[in-house]
Amino acid sequence: MDLYNQFCVAAETSGAVLVDCKGPAEAVGYIVKHSDGGVLVPSSESFKRVDLANQLQKAGATLLEVNRSQAAEAVSGVTSACFAIADTGTLVLESTPEDVRLASTLPTRHFVLLDRSKIVADGLAAVDSLRRMHQRDMRNYIAYITGPSRTADIERVLTIGVHGPKQLHILLLDDWSSDLLEM
Amino acid sequence: MKERSKAYQARIDKALATPKLQQALHQFGDAYLVSREKAFAGLDFEALRREIGVMKDDVRNNHARYMQQFIDNAQAAGATVYQADTAEDANRYIAELAVKQGVKLTVKSKSMASEETHLNKALEAANIRPLETDLGEWILQLSGQRPSHMVMPAIHMFKEEVAYLFSKETGQQEPADIAHLVEVARQQLRQGYLDADMGISGANLAIAETGGIALVTNEGNARLATTLPKTHVALIGIDKLVPTLEDAAKVIRVLPKNATGQALTSYVTWIRGAVPCGDGEKDLHIVLLDNGRSRLAADENCCETSRCIRCGACANVCPVYQSVGGHVFGHIYIGAVGIILTAFFHGFDNAAEIVKACIGCRSCVAVCPANIDLEGIILSLRETIADKEGIGGGKSLVFRKVMRNRKLFHGLLRAASVLQKPVTRGERTIRHLPLFFSPLTEWRTLPAIADKPLRDIWPKQRLNAPAKKVALFGGCANDFLYPELGTDLIEVMNHLNVEVDYPLEQNCCGVPALYSGDKETATELAKQNIDAMLKDNPEAVLTTCPTCTMALQRDFIECLKDDPSWKAKAERLAEITVDAAGYIVNQLEAADQFENLPLAQKVTYHDSCHLKRGAGVWREPRQLIETSGHELVEMDHADRCCGFGGSYSLTGHPEIAKQILGDKLQDIEKTGADCVAMDCPGCMMQLRGGLEKNESKVQVAHTVELLAAGLRAAKAKQS
Numbered sequence: 001m002d003l004y005n006q007f008c009v010a011a012e013t014s015g016a017v018l019v020d021c022k023g024p025a026e027a028v029g030y031i032v033k034h035s036d037g038g039v040l041v042p043s044s045e046s047f048k049r050v051d052l053a054n055q056l057q058k059a060g061a062t063l064l065e066v067n068r069s070q071a072a073e074a075v076s077g078v079t080s081a082c083f084a085i086a087d088t089g090t091l092v093l094e095s096t097p098e099d100v101r102l103a104s105t106l107p108t109r110h111f112v113l114l115d116r117s118k119i120v121a122d123g124l125a126a127v128d129s130l131r132r133m134h135q136r137d138m139r140n141y142i143a144y145i146t147g148p149s150r151t152a153d154i155e156r157v158l159t160i161g162v163h164g165p166k167q168l169h170i171l172l173l174d175d176w177s178s179d180l181l182e183m
Numbered sequence: 184m185k186e187r188s189k190a191y192q193a194r195i196d197k198a199l200a201t202p203k204l205q206q207a208l209h210q211f212g213d214a215y216l217v218s219r220e221k222a223f224a225g226l227d228f229e230a231l232r233r234e235i236g237v238m239k240d241d242v243r244n245n246h247a248r249y250m251q252q253f254i255d256n257a258q259a260a261g262a263t264v265y266q267a268d269t270a271e272d273a274n275r276y277i278a279e280l281a282v283k284q285g286v287k288l289t290v291k292s293k294s295m296a297s298e299e300t301h302l303n304k305a306l307e308a309a310n311i312r313p314l315e316t317d318l319g320e321w322i323l324q325l326s327g328q329r330p331s332h333m334v335m336p337a338i339h340m341f342k343e344e345v346a347y348l349f350s351k352e353t354g355q356q357e358p359a360d361i362a363h364l365v366e367v368a369r370q371q372l373r374q375g376y377l378d379a380d381m382g383i384s385g386a387n388l389a390i391a392e393t394g395g396i397a398l399v400t401n402e403g404n405a406r407l408a409t410t411l412p413k414t415h416v417a418l419i420g421i422d423k424l425v426p427t428l429e430d431a432a433k434v435i436r437v438l439p440k441n442a443t444g445q446a447l448t449s450y451v452t453w454i455r456g457a458v459p460c461g462d463g464e465k466d467l468h469i470v471l472l473d474n475g476r477s478r479l480a481a482d483e484n485c486c487e488t489s490r491c492i493r494c495g496a497c498a499n500v501c502p503v504y505q506s507v508g509g510h511v512f513g514h515i516y517i518g519a520v521g522i523i524l525t526a527f528f529h530g531f532d533n534a535a536e537i538v539k540a541c542i543g544c545r546s547c548v549a550v551c552p553a554n555i556d557l558e559g560i561i562l563s564l565r566e567t568i569a570d571k572e573g574i575g576g577g578k579s580l581v582f583r584k585v586m587r588n589r590k591l592f593h594g595l596l597r598a599a600s601v602l603q604k605p606v607t608r609g610e611r612t613i614r615h616l617p618l619f620f621s622p623l624t625e626w627r628t629l630p631a632i633a634d635k636p637l638r639d640i641w642p643k644q645r646l647n648a649p650a651k652k653v654a655l656f657g658g659c660a661n662d663f664l665y666p667e668l669g670t671d672l673i674e675v676m677n678h679l680n681v682e683v684d685y686p687l688e689q690n691c692c693g694v695p696a697l698y699s700g701d702k703e704t705a706t707e708l709a710k711q712n713i714d715a716m717l718k719d720n721p722e723a724v725l726t727t728c729p730t731c732t733m734a735l736q737r738d739f740i741e742c743l744k745d746d747p748s749w750k751a752k753a754e755r756l757a758e759i760t761v762d763a764a765g766y767i768v769n770q771l772e773a774a775d776q777f778e779n780l781p782l783a784q785k786v787t788y789h790d791s792c793h794l795k796r797g798a799g800v801w802r803e804p805r806q807l808i809e810t811s812g813h814e815l816v817e818m819d820h821a822d823r824c825c826g827f828g829g830s831y832s833l834t835g836h837p838e839i840a841k842q843i844l845g846d847k848l849q850d851i852e853k854t855g856a857d858c859v860a861m862d863c864p865g866c867m868m869q870l871r872g873g874l875e876k877n878e879s880k881v882q883v884a885h886t887v888e889l890l891a892a893g894l895r896a897a898k899a900k901q902s
Binding site: 010013014068072087088089090096097098101102104105106122123124126127130131134138139140141142143144145146147148149150151152153154155156157159161162163164165 | 207210211214259260261316317318319322335336337338340341342345361362364365368369372373377393395401402403404406407409410411428429432433435436443446447448449450451452453454455456457458459460461464
């Protein structure tokens with residue numbers, strides 16, 4: 001199985017929803033359709049290229065300012081993954097800027113755009129990019145995200161969505177971003 | 184009896200009287216094994232854990248250098264680093280920091296280190312409210328309890344109890360529905376992250392290369408607690424240090440798989456330095472906690488424990504843990520590694536009872552992701568504690584004065600054989616014992632001491648030209664309880680043209696003394712046995728008892744490691760010692776000599792702990808059983824301990840042993856087998872005792888006995 005398919009199987013097993021998108025417009029439509037409240041869109045290089053925030057707003061999304069008081073009210077957060085890890089179905093998010101963290105921790109729904117070509121085999125293969133992130137910036141908050149928030153703390157029964165997002169939607173795109181360090 | 188022992192016994196009694204607890208832990212244990220196997224599919228666990236062991240040993244041996252690298256890098260990234268020697272020191276630093284910053288509320292993500300230091304108490308004493316946000320930890324905080332598992336802290340609680348606690352908190356009736364209760368926790372705790380001025384976390388890893396930490400979590404609370412409050416305090420045990428990001432990745436690859444059978448947790452969070460926070464930057468304080476870790480790392484016998492990555496697997500698979508839970512089998516840290524950590528972090532007094540609660544089955548050793556010989560280390564701790572506290576007058580007298588003197592020991596056993604007559608009424612098993620001994624035979628019969636021990640009935644063998652000459656190390660059970668097992672072994676070996684000698688100077692293998700902490704007696708017995716067994720230079724020394732096998736293969740060397748000439752002899756004996764089934768199958772390659780014997784029946788096989796996880800033998804007896812024509816049916820949990828554990832089931836913890844035996848008997852009965860086979864006289868004693876007490880039809884046999892019976896039947900048929 002190639003890395004892309006391996007990633008899809010593992011991500012679905014972890015409880016993520018995978019969405020094939022022909023282009024950013026389709027991703028925008030999906031996000032709007034699945035957001036019945038405020039949406040957080042932190043800044044990112046890839047978002048800037050297509051002016052994603054603007055597209056979302058035009059499509060009818062209610063954009064909120066990405067700050068603490070607004071973030072607490074948001075239902076959706078939209079981010080872009082630097083890259084993904086195939087064997088565990090994991091997304092890697094450079095979350096040092098606080099707005100990325102607010103958008104990926106507080107809302108109940110987290111939408112992540114991912115370029116299909118940016119997938120590495122496993123946690124060890126991810127170290128190269130992880131190290132380069134550490135070399136690029138002096139301070140880091142880097143998140144590996146695998147599926148929605150979960151707990152089994154009551155009677156060992158797996159329950160989705162305790163403190164973090166209850167839903168993780170991965171929007172798969174081509175020609176979205178090629179740099180493994182870029183959000 | 185000491186107050187401490189009384190309180191401990193009361194905890195055992197309470198736990199054993201809670202069948203729901205055992206049911207929950209058994210269910211988890213079973214589900215865990217299945218998902219763990221799936222999580223590791225396609226990976227070489229042995230190779231992975233060896234790698235982690237080597238890496239963590241390197242950290243231990245070069246700790247100061249890696250630690251300095253970590254501190255330098257963390258400080259360069261804007262973190263404040265504090266090195267706390269003790270729990271009090273760490274608590275004082277954090278509480279003072281909170282007071283100085285005017286903190287009223289702190290949100291905590293799960294941290295065993297903060298449980299270890301009782302940080303919440305220290306914060307409350309300084310009028311600061313610690314709010315636990317991990318679901319399990321919050322439940323425990325509301326109920327005033329401590330964790331009973333390192334990864335699933337509230338595993339001992341039920342949804343009804345949680346509903347009661349949550350209802351008190353919200354002031355309305357919360358139904359005992361798990362999804363609902365999880366939602367209640369989400370709503371109740373959410374405001375806390377926004378209001379708190381300080382977030383407190385632990386860390387799974389501290390990475391020297393970057394000066395960063397990594398958190399491996401599922402719920403998302405750690406991400407909130409490290410993002411929203413202005414100050415982040417990370418309390419980290421200094422044993423969490425790893426050199427590089429690759430090393431961290433290797434630990435993360437194994438940790439969730441081994442902890443709960445998850446491929447990876449929902450979140451792995453890498454944090455380095457003072458990251459952006461609101462309009463400014465985070466005030467990050469890293470508190471590096473020693474609190475006994477340096478002493479542990481420097482301890483000759485226990486230092487391997489510094490490799491631990493805190494996955495909790497040693498509890499998941501432990502039959503004692505599954506019987507009594509972590510509030511009995513642990514202090515703050517629970518399970519096998521908890522015993523060791525408790526001794527170093529919380530003092531020997533807190534470890535003295537639980538160190539005896541280990542039954543020695545080595546199931547923890549088999550799953551440890553850092554390749555720690557937990558059972559071996561617990562044994563050595565037992566010795567340390569025995570040195571401090573003594574091992575009980577009667578026991579110590581028996582070991583020192585009786586067992587070291589073989590003639591006296593064997594003389595007393597012979598005398599006991601005569602004295603027991605009124606109790607046995609001439610039968611081979613003791614069904615009831617009088618007076619205060621009666622609890623011993625309440626739940627299982629005990630074997631009577633044989634009229635004549637094996638050494639007295641050892642026959643002359645008439646082999647014309649034996650291909651091999653070997654010696655049998657019988658051990659006390661084979662010699663004095665089950666002499667017929669020895670004569671059956673002769674029959675089996677003679678069939679293969681192997682002559683078996685029984686050196687008469689052999690004594691007890693020393694395990695009862697060693698496992699009680701009396702290494703001096705064990706060492707003396709090791710010397711006697713080495714001399715006895717090597718005297719006629721046999722080609723192999725066979726054993727029928729895997730605990731004896733481990734003594735000859737492992738413990739004698741350990742006891743004599745500081746005496747070069749004795750050590751060499753011990754190593755020679757270890758080299759030629761082999762269990763009977765392993766000898767037939769692997770060394771003689773003669774399993775086919777038992778093909779299709781008569782008396783075929785439905786047989787299930789019980790793996791003895793020390794045979795499978797000590798000697799690594801489990802395929803061999805199964806091959807012999809199947810080759811000889813029996814139908815082999817596997818029971819569930821075939822390699823789970825039977826609860827014997829030598830003196831564990833007789834005097835140490837009979838009530839826990841009874842519980843573990845009960846589980847095993849159920850698994851055996853479920854197979855519908857006519858016979859349960861095994862390769863250990865201790866297990867035979869336990870299982871036969873339990874099955875007889877239950878008036879079961881299932882027979883108990885040593886694999887050697889099954890083979891011998893088949894051979895005899897074949898001969899009878901021919902003549």
